[in-house]
Amino acid sequence: MSYIKLTKPLLNDISYSKEKEILLTNCLGAYCSTSVSTCNTRKYHGLLVIPQPKIDDQHHVMISNIDETVKIGKTGYALAVHQYPGVHFPEGQQYMKSFLLEKAPKWTFYIGEVILEKEIILSRESNTLMIRYHILEGKGKIKLQLRPFIACRNYHTLRNADNHSQATFKEANNGVRFSMFRMYDPLFFQSTRKGTFSPSPDWYHNIEYYKEKERGYDYTESLFVPGNFEYTLHNGDELIFAAGTREVKPRLLKRTFQSERERIILRKDFGSCLQNAAEQFIVHDNQGAYIIAGWPWFGKCRSRDTFIALPGLTLTTGKPALFKLIMDSMLKKLKRGFFPNTGKGKHNGYNAVDAPLWCIWALQQYAIQTGDSKIVWQIYGHSIKSILKNFKNGTHYNTHMLKSGLISSEHTNHALTWMDAEQDGTPITPRFGMPVEVNSLWYNAVNFALHSAEQSGDKTFVNQWSKYPELIKGSFISAYWNEAKGYLADNIDGENVDWSFRPNQLFAISLPFSPLNSGMSESIIDQVKDELLTTRGVRTLSPSDPNYRGTYFGDQSNRDLSYHQGTAWIWLLGPFIEAYLNVKGTKGISFVKKIYNDLEPAIIELGLGTLCEVYNGSNAVPGGAISQAWSIAEVLRVKQLIAQYSTQKKNILKNKSSKIKELYNL
Numbered sequence: 149m150s151y152i153k154l155t156k157p158l159l160n161d162i163s164y165s166k167e168k169e170i171l172l173t174n175c176l177g178a179y180c181s182t183s184v185s186t187c188n189t190r191k192y193h194g195l196l197v198i199p200q201p202k203i204d205d206q207h208h209v210m211i212s213n214i215d216e217t218v219k220i221g222k223t224g225y226a227l228a229v230h231q232y233p234g235v236h237f238p239e240g241q242q243y244m245k246s247f248l249l250e251k252a253p254k255w256t257f258y259i260g261e262v263i264l265e266k267e268i269i270l271s272r273e274s275n276t277l278m279i280r281y282h283i284l285e286g287k288g289k290i291k292l293q294l295r296p297f298i299a300c301r302n303y304h305t306l307r308n309a310d311n312h313s314q315a316t317f318k319e320a321n322n323g324v325r326f327s328m329f330r331m332y333d334p335l336f337f338q339s340t341r342k343g344t345f346s347p348s349p350d351w352y353h354n355i356e357y358y359k360e361k362e363r364g365y366d367y368t369e370s371l372f373v374p375g376n377f378e379y380t381l382h383n384g385d386e387l388i389f390a391a392g393t394r395e396v397k398p399r400l401l402k403r404t405f406q407s408e409r410e411r412i413i414l415r416k417d418f419g420s421c422l423q424n425a426a427e428q429f430i431v432h433d434n435q436g437a438y439i440i441a442g443w444p445w446f447g448k449c450r451s452r453d454t455f456i457a458l459p460g461l462t463l464t465t466g467k468p469a470l471f472k473l474i475m476d477s478m479l480k481k482l483k484r485g486f487f488p489n490t491g492k493g494k495h496n497g498y499n500a501v502d503a504p505l506w507c508i509w510a511l512q513q514y515a516i517q518t519g520d521s522k523i524v525w526q527i528y529g530h531s532i533k534s535i536l537k538n539f540k541n542g543t544h545y546n547t548h549m550l551k552s553g554l555i556s557s558e559h560t561n562h563a564l565t566w567m568d569a570e571q572d573g574t575p576i577t578p579r580f581g582m583p584v585e586v587n588s589l590w591y592n593a594v595n596f597a598l599h600s601a602e603q604s605g606d607k608t609f610v611n612q613w614s615k616y617p618e619l620i621k622g623s624f625i626s627a628y629w630n631e632a633k634g635y636l637a638d639n640i641d642g643e644n645v646d647w648s649f650r651p652n653q654l655f656a657i658s659l660p661f662s663p664l665n666s667g668m669s670e671s672i673i674d675q676v677k678d679e680l681l682t683t684r685g686v687r688t689l690s691p692s693d694p695n696y697r698g699t700y701f702g703d704q705s706n707r708d709l710s711y712h713q714g715t716a717w718i719w720l721l722g723p724f725i726e727a728y729l730n731v732k733g734t735k736g737i738s739f740v741k742k743i744y745n746d747l748e749p750a751i752i753e754l755g756l757g758t759l760c761e762v763y764n765g766s767n768a769v770p771g772g773a774i775s776q777a778w779s780i781a782e783v784l785r786v787k788q789l790i791a792q793y794s795t796q797k798k799n800i801l802k803n804k805s806s807k808i809k810e811l812y813n814l
Contacts, residue, residue, distance in 0.1 A: 151416050152249040152756055154184060159244035162187070162229070162236055169193075169755050169774050170253050171443055172270040177431040179207070180270045180277055181444055181774070184756070185241045186255075187229035188213060190359045191369070192303050192444035195268075196391060198275045200302075203331055206447070209299040210335060211391055212371050214279065216240075216266075218259050219291035225259045231356045249756050251412040262286035269408050276392030278405050283385050290381045294389060297352065297371040300332050303444070306369035309351040315374055317347055322398040323390075326374055336395045340388045340402055343379040364703025415757050418748045422784050425758040426461045429777040430470065436477030437470065442761055442773030451487035452566055453778055454478060455506035456719065459513035460781025464788045471514055478507070479531050485538025485547075498544050501557050501564040504535040505589035512596045512660060525600035532597050533609065539590065552623035553616055555590045556582050559641075567652075567688070567712040571705060577712045581641030584628055588655040588663070591620045595661035621663040624656075629664075634671035649690035651680055651720050657727035666731070673731045676724065683746045684763035684770075686720035688712045691765070698766030707771075714765035721747070722782025729793055737793045744786055759783060 159165050165185035172180040178198040183189050194209035215228035215238075226238035243257045254267040263285040269278045283290060301307045318325040323338030324345050337345075353370045360367035379387055388401045396404075413424040429440045431448065439461065440446060441453035454474070462471035481488050487507065489500035511528050515521035525532070539555055542548035546558035557564055563575035565583045570576060594616050601609040628636040636653035639646040654676060656662055657669045664672075680687040689696050689712070697710040725740050732739075747759075754760040754770040759779040761772025 150248050150250055151421070152752060154247040156245050159184065159247055160242055162239070162241055165241055165244075166229075166231075167754075168752070170249070171428065171755055171758065171775050172253070172268065173428040173440075173443065174270050174272045174275070175430065175432045176273065176275060177207070177433075177440070177448070178270060178275045179443060180268065182213070184247050185229050185244075186213070186227075187231055187236065187241075188355075189231070189357055190444070191306055191357050191365070191367070193357070194299065194303070196270075196275065196277045197303055197444070198393065200332075204302065207303045207444075208332075209301055209303050210332070210393070211277070211296055212299040213297040214389075214391065215295045215297065216281075217293040217295075218257075218262060218264060219293065220260055220262060220286075220288075224293070227257055227259075227264075230352075231358060232354050233356060250415055251409055256284075262290055269405055269412075271392070271404065271408060272411070274392060274394060274396075276390055276394070276396060278401065278408070279389045279391075280405055281381070281387045281389065283381050283383055286381075286383045288382070292379045292381055292387065294377040294379075295373050295375070296326075296335075296337060296391065297373055298326075298328060298335070299369075299371055300329050306366055307371060309353065309370040309372075313372070315349050315372070317345075317374065320395055324374075324377075325395070328372065328374075333393045336390070336392055337377065338390045338396055338398050338401075339377070339379065340386075340398050341379055341381075343377050345375055345377050347375040349374050362701070363707070364705075418751060419787060421751050421757045422759075422780055422787065423465055425775060425780045426465055426784060428758070428775060429457070429461060429780070430474075435480070437473045438477055439474060439777055441778075442776040443755075444773065446773060447490075449488050449490060451478060451481070451489050451503040452500045452506055455503060455510045457777040457781035458510045459517070460722070460784040461777065463513060463517045464781075464784040468514065468518060471510075475507075475510065475514075475528075479528075482531060482534065485535045485543045497562070499562045499564055500566075500568075501545065501547055501555075502566065502583075502586050502589055504539070505586065505593050508532055508535060508593040508596060509589065509659065512592070515596075515600065516660070521596075521600040522603040525604040525606065529600065529604065529606065529609075532593075532600075536593065536597060536613070552627070553619035554582055554587050554623050554627060557586075565652075569708040569711040571708055576708055579639045579641075579646075581639060581644075582627070583639050583652065584636050585652040585655040587620070587624055587628075588653075588659060591617070591624060591663050592659040592661040594620065617661075624663040625668075628653075628656075629668060634668075635675055636672065648693055648695070649675070649679060650688060651676060651686045651724070654686075654720070654723040654727045657730055658723040662730070669727070669731045673724075673727055677728070681724065681743075682716045682763065682765065682768070683743075684750060684768045685716035685718040686724050687714055687716050687765045688720075689714045689765075696765070699764050699769075700762055700771045701764075701769075710765075711762075715771075716763045716765045717761070718747075718750070718759050718763070718776070718779040719782045722778075722785050725786050726789060729789060734793055734796055737790065740786070740793070741790055744783070744790060747783065 166183040166187045168184040182193045194212050196211040197209050200208045218225045227240035229240050245256045245258045248254045252267050252269045257264045265282040267280040299307050316327045327334040351370045357367045415421045438448045439454045441450040486498040487503045490497040515524040540549045559580045567577040637645045638648045638650045679690045696714040698714050700710045700715045755774030758775040760770045761776040
């Protein structure tokens with residue numbers, strides 16, 4: 149039985165099927181995304197969306213959709229769905245019998261006596277979309293007509309009709325070479341069978357994307373249709389239609405489609421879906437490899453997201469070499485102890501104070517997984533020392549170590565932590581000074597560096613830094629811990645102490661080196677469990693706080709106001725569960741397993757086969773990016789932690805049983 153399967157009643161209900169989204173990516177950074185109904189609901193949807201480094205180094209929607217019409221005799225049956233003002237037209241979802249997501253997305257259509265199967269794959273190493281049509285059942289001649297809808301635009305914008313555009317057509321092998329705008333490479337439409345192409349250039353107006361309307365953006369555009377491809381098929385026939393930026397050899401398409409299909413991880417359960425999704429975020433270029441923070445709209449220069457997601461996406465899936473490739477690519481960008489977090493080139497924003505410390509945490513995870521911190525120090529010790537030295541002496545945003553050993557940053561118009569939403573250039577969650585997670589990460593980084601240096605015999609570094617752990621630990625407890633409240637301050641800015649109850653204090657417990665004693669840790673984790681934990685993540689603010697906002701919805705302003713003021717984030721389950729197990733040990737494994745198992749339905753709640761960015765804090769309504777790197781990564785780490793603690797528990801029980809047998813001479 150298929151793990152992800154939608155049947156006719158759900159598919160035919162357009163209000164349901166257009167809410168479920170699919171995503172395919174390749175290692176070049178291209179993607180294909182639409183709804184299961186095939187109705188595009190976002191400006192970011194498209195069958196071929198590719199990076200355009202020569203234009204603006206952002207993604208551009210090249211092909212928005214390809215409409216299919218099946219002609220039986222003189223009657224045509226349109227299989228596509230578009231949303232226009234007040235209506236969906238055509239209503240092709242009525243012919244859908246089933247949808248499967250095992251490897252490639254696959255639809256089965258029942259059109260009279262014809263049964264048509266459709267399967268799509270995005271080539272891994274070229275920007276080519278392949279669609280396989282297979283007549284499973286049918287009598288006589290069956291005509292299949294295909295009409296591409298062309299956008300050729302930045303994916304943050306919308307296309308207006310341009311009557312001055314120059315659409316040109318040239319013959320290609322079993323197809324057509326199409327060009328429309330000089331700035332774009334031509335598109336090739338080819339197939340495994342000879343067909344006919346009838347040019348009939350026209351604009352289709354008032355196509356709506358209701359998700360953009362919900363998000364407060366412009367939501368209507370015009371798309372260009374160059375013409376119509378037509379193929380004659382019979383019972384059992386198969387056609388592979390390719391659309392991409394380079395010409396292919398039609399005779400190789402069937403073999404290419406099959407080989408691409410074979411390499412895809414089969415989605416047979418929750419764990420395999422996570423592994424499959426983990427591959428979606430990795431992109432290779434001439435500078436190495438990097439991680440896309442989230443699909444569809446996040447870019448590649450988000451260092452914080454990269455380092456948090458890196459261990460889960462690579463180490464838990466058995467790919468240490470990929471970890472090293474991405475880490476090496478990121479370290480090339482290290483500048484005065486900071487990494488770029490947004491932007492490109494001279495506009496790079498070195499504005500993530502925690503990212504360098506997350507880099508050290510990622511290297512620590514690599515050392516734990518490989519069991520050799522000595523090697524880590526030999527390869528990456530220089531970078532670790534550079535980060536620590538810059539933090540100690542002073543770097544961007546006057547980030548520096550105080551006499552207390554704690555790290556502080558100055559007031560700025562930028563949000564420097566992961567709670568980085570801003571409105572009119574002002575942080576919504578201002579956390580200037582000493583955010584609790586920054587100093588938790590700092591304490592962990594210094595201790596890990598000392599441990600690795602000792603293993604490698606780096607006496608100079610050990611002598612320079614050995615006095616700091618106890619200083620930092622004492623100062624941390626004195627500054628952040630409140631005995632009466634039983635939890636840590638979220639931020640300290642001079643004399644102003646913020647006691648908002650947030651999840652950032654979890655890192656003081658979840659990281660390998662903690663400054664807290666067991667009593668403090670247990671008090672915190674119990675309160676976080678009661679106030680912040682949900683079935684879909686961890687809330688960013690307690691519901692008892694007057695600033696709590698439990699709904700993440702509406703225009704950009706409303707969403708930003710809620711982003712870190714109560715919205716639940718899946719990725720925070722990683723530090724919560726790690727902290728919980730650090731405190732409860734093997735006794736906590738049953739509760740942690742329940743959290744993991746209860747999360748499984750999320751795999752079909754927005755992006756099928758993956759996990760989204762956020763959920764409402766007050767109910768399990770998904771939102772944000774449909775597939776988020778650190779959501780997948782941290783749940784994969786949770787899966788690994790459960791396996792490790794379960795093994796540990798079995799060993800404890802086994803040893804206990806052996807001692808009992810020995811005691812009673814059994």
